Amino acid sequence: xxxxxxxxxxxxxxxxxxxxxxxxxxxxxxxxxxxxxxxxxxxxxxxxxxxxxxxxxxxxxxxxxxxxxxxxxxxxxxxxxxxxxxxxxxxxxxxxxxxxxxxxxxxxxxxxxxxxxxxxxxxxxxxxxxxxxxxxxxxxxxxxxxxxxxxxxxxxxxxxxxxxxxxxxxxxxxxxxxxxxxxxxxxxxxxxxxxxxxxxxxxxxxxxxxxxxxxxxxxxxxxxxxxxxxxxxxxxxxxxxxxxxxxxxxxxxxxxxxxxxxxxxxxxxxxxxxxxxxxxxxxxxxxxxxxxxxxxxxxxxxxxxxxxxxxxxxxxxxxxxxxxxxxxxxxxxxxxxxxxxxxxxxxxxxxxxxxxxxxxxxxxxxxxxxxxx
Numbered sequence: 001x002x003x004x005x006x007x008x009x010x011x012x013x014x015x016x017x018x019x020x021x022x023x024x025x026x027x028x029x030x031x032x033x034x035x036x037x038x039x040x041x042x043x044x045x046x047x048x049x050x051x052x053x054x055x056x057x058x059x060x061x062x063x064x065x066x067x068x069x070x071x072x073x074x075x076x077x078x079x080x081x082x083x084x085x086x087x088x089x090x091x092x093x094x095x096x097x098x099x100x101x102x103x104x105x106x107x108x109x110x111x112x113x114x115x116x117x118x119x120x121x122x123x124x125x126x127x128x129x130x131x132x133x134x135x136x137x138x139x140x141x142x143x144x145x146x147x148x149x150x151x152x153x154x155x156x157x158x159x160x161x162x163x164x165x166x167x168x169x170x171x172x173x174x175x176x177x178x179x180x181x182x183x184x185x186x187x188x189x190x191x192x193x194x195x196x197x198x199x200x201x202x203x204x205x206x207x208x209x210x211x212x213x214x215x216x217x218x219x220x221x222x223x224x225x226x227x228x229x230x231x232x233x234x235x236x237x238x239x240x241x242x243x244x245x246x247x248x249x250x251x252x253x254x255x256x257x258x259x260x261x262x263x264x265x266x267x268x269x270x271x272x273x274x275x276x277x278x279x280x281x282x283x284x285x286x287x288x289x290x291x292x293x294x295x296x297x298x299x300x301x302x303x304x305x306x307x308x309x310x311x312x313x314x315x316x317x318x319x320x321x322x323x324x325x326x327x328x329x330x331x332x333x334x335x336x337x338x339x340x341x342x343x344x345x346x347x348x349x350x351x352x353x354x355x356x357x358x359x360x361x362x363x364x365x366x367x368x369x370x371x372x373x
Contacts, residue, residue: 178204
């Protein structure tokens with residue numbers, strides 16, 4: 001084991017690395033923070049297709065107590081948290097990860113070690129993957145935060161992107177750190193990566209990967225041991241990779257989890273598509289305009305690599321039109337195959353697009369499209 005000494009877990013920016021003597025076959029690296037928190041670097045690049053599986057740590061003692069943790073390191077996994085981590089281990093047991101990046105905070109480190117199990121591949125504990133720095137808020141019971149900080153606590157609850165405390169903007173700093181984390185993750189030569197960290201930093205990783213700003217904090221919540229999956233495909237011109245958010249915060253209790261909540265390819269895919277543009281988006285039911293027709297055709301072409309079994313759409317006119325374009329392109333493409341046998345793509349209209357209802361109605365479909373209003 002190559003162990004690089006763990007940093008003291010404070011919110012300070014620390015010097016880079018200190019190498020210690022190897023102790024076992026499994027490589028473990030500890031990386032202290034060396035980047036500028038306010039670095040606004042652009043998206044990273046990758047030379048190979050890469051899948052990154054994000055997992056939040058299991059329930060901690062401070063989660064259970066309702067205490068604000070931030071980047072402090074006083075809490076540890078509860079028995080429930082250890083059980084959650086073991087369930088995640090079982091979910092991911094058949095995934096062949098090349099490397100594990102994890103936060104060195106105890107609650108995340110323990111979760112990573114449980115999930116990683118007997119794998120001999122490298123583990124890297126990176127201080128940049130710590131939880132959000134919340135400064136004076138850390139250690140407070142939420143009720144105490146309201147009493148002691150008043151307006152600042154209200155802003156943290158209602159406008160986190162602009163929340164300021166002790167001269168810092170924690171969520172903005174977090175988003176900057178999320179961008180920085182991708183530099184190391186995507187630069188690594190591995191093709192399949194496990195990242196075990198925290199709710200807020202995992203939100204920042206998802207957000208910065210798909211181009212969402214800090215104002216989307218709390219829109220991408222991560223449950224204890226919830227799994228999110230991102231696929232990165234390199235561009236021919238060497239620019240920022242194409243990014244696909246394959247799964248978001250999936251747990252064993254998710255309505256569509258089944259047996260495929262881990263990093264593996266799901267046996268069923270749901271593709272969410274919005275209808276093409278209309279002249280008056282405020283109107284409840286309108287046909288697409290010319291730009292909307294072009295958008296729907298481009299979307300249909302983009303989906304040609306998928307063999308869509310069925311389409312479920314709302315009764316909205318623009319949604320029906322978009323669904324029709326996609327189904328016709330799918331059927332026409334099938335005729336160009338080796339056997340030249342035309343295929344019918346079944347289309348259903350459902351007034352209330354409830355996820356579980358859609359799942360049951362399309363139970364036999366391996367890949368289907370959900371048309372949204």
